[in-house]
Amino acid sequence: MRAALEATGLGVRRRRTWVLRECSLSVPAGRVAALVGPNGAGKTTLMHTAVGLLRPTEGNVRVAGEVAFVAQDKPLYDTFTVAETLTFGRRTNTRWDDAVADRLTGLGIPPRRKVGTLSGGQRAQVAVTLALARRPDLLVLDEPLANLDPLARHDVMRSIMAETADRELTVLLSSHVVSDLEETCDWLVVLNGGRLQVSGDIEELLDDHLVLTGPVEASAAGARVVGESRTGRQVSMLVRGTPPQDPRWRARRPGLEELVMGYLRSPEAAALPRPAGVGA
Numbered sequence: 001m002r003a004a005l006e007a008t009g010l011g012v013r014r015r016r017t018w019v020l021r022e023c024s025l026s027v028p029a030g031r032v033a034a035l036v037g038p039n040g041a042g043k044t045t046l047m048h049t050a051v052g053l054l055r056p057t058e059g060n061v062r063v064a065g066e067v068a069f070v071a072q073d074k075p076l077y078d079t080f081t082v083a084e085t086l087t088f089g090r091r092t093n094t095r096w097d098d099a100v101a102d103r104l105t106g107l108g109i110p111p112r113r114k115v116g117t118l119s120g121g122q123r124a125q126v127a128v129t130l131a132l133a134r135r136p137d138l139l140v141l142d143e144p145l146a147n148l149d150p151l152a153r154h155d156v157m158r159s160i161m162a163e164t165a166d167r168e169l170t171v172l173l174s175s176h177v178v179s180d181l182e183e184t185c186d187w188l189v190v191l192n193g194g195r196l197q198v199s200g201d202i203e204e205l206l207d208d209h210l211v212l213t214g215p216v217e218a219s220a221a222g223a224r225v226v227g228e229s230r231t232g233r234q235v236s237m238l239v240r241g242t243p244p245q246d247p248r249w250r251a252r253r254p255g256l257e258e259l260v261m262g263y264l265r266s267p268e269a270a271a272l273p274r275p276a277g278v279g280a
């Protein structure tokens, strides 16, 4: 399994505070990885170190091949037209792919319009298309869907997915809206308070967890409990691995959002690949 992105013991200190610490993860090539976590978790910091905008204080991060990055504010030249923006991209990139760039026309974005007059969704499409047309091996997108309406979010994700279907491209994208990621992402990375909590294949993670509901008296002995919440006499908990024996539990597979929320509510819990030879 070739890694497109590999971080080892990655740490970033800003002034006196560690904003990223002991972060070791590996995203296999060809995956679409969702990077989630609350505000200030360190998502942008991780992305900036991955694309070389920020030097780690400790550890290292390695990326295989060419990287394209779309920053949160989708920086573009507002006075350029869409066509001029594409011409600029073509002239400044040796790996430029006209077929990808031409997709903007198919999306109904007028080539003669000034970039500064585009809607948020159109602007996001231009920024993502510019990055994709550079034919990167790894595409890093910092909240590409922020401030977009549901239709525009769907369209941007569709543009990205069209490209991943055509060739081996690895994508790392951050978002606060887990439901946007459910259909498109197959790898999950959860950061919380600068620490890595989860990194793994989404289907395997969902298969490895259960949501249990039952009376507060039910015994969770033997289970690895990620987190729990109580409503009156009922308790609901996210567990990893083998469920507890008590027959009073009702068990079901979690959804992606439940899995993410379970970990975010329990910053001490982690679902990470263990180093070889180390027990559970």
Ligand SMILES: Nc1ncnc2c1ncn2[C@@H]1O[C@H](COP(=O)(O)OP(=O)(O)OP(=O)(O)O)[C@@H](O)[C@H]1O
Binding pocket: 014, 015, 019, 037, 038, 039, 040, 041, 042, 043, 044, 045, 046
């Ligand atoms: N230039 C800076 N100087 C000092 N601290 C910074 C700087 N940039 C970010 N930080 C701090 O680093 C921490 C992580 O920030 P980061 O932007 O990586 O989080 P994030 O997960 O991307 O958050 P958000 O979801 O709000 O975009 C925050 O506490 C932030 O205040």
